Amino acid sequence: DAKTTQPPSMDCAEGRAANLPCNHSTISGNEYVYWYRQIHSQGPQYIIHGLKNNETNEMASLIITEDRKSSTLILPHATLRDTAVYYCIVRKGNMLTFGGGTRLMVKP
């Protein structure tokens, strides 16, 4: 499986953009990059996914580099409710393999 590397923790000021990086240098050409987040006592919540092109939805934007070896999840205006563990996952086949994620703390 393609491994991902994320910083263990990050802080962000409320109202500012949160940019969460992820390295996946061994990704294969047909593997998707997925982002999930997990708020305390809840199951992982799907955020966004992409293959090659940048993607945007109502929750976030996903920027994938041209060589696909890294990506960045952008929360444009972070709120206190965005405090969570964010998982970057390179999806192999039909399953998701979670790593340790990044613990994002949004501060007032």
Add this chain to the structure above:
Amino acid sequence: EAGVAQSPRYKIIEKRQSVAFWCNPISGHATLYWYQQILGQGPKLLIQFQNNGVVDDSQLPKDRFSAERLKGVDSTLKIQPAKLEDSAVYLCASSLGDRGQNSPLHFGNGTRLTVT
């Protein structure tokens, strides 16, 4: 649309007892997954179903864990007998499965199991 439903929300049992968890996936989702999440770690896949057939159970401790998905809808995960190290959150997820990697998984809120 209704999300993935799981019950019970919490369960406390003594070691060597048995326990069962129930999952109702999102309507129309062909693929169903069970994950185990130990405190402080990311979820780990236990088993994957496509309709009512097992696709991958390589990470399922089959000496004590079993799972079934009758009629390709609801699923149950059972542990018998439980060990202390089984204390974890058991998460169920489902996906349409019709677009392979392009079908997101949607998770329930899990069952928190404590084995004493």
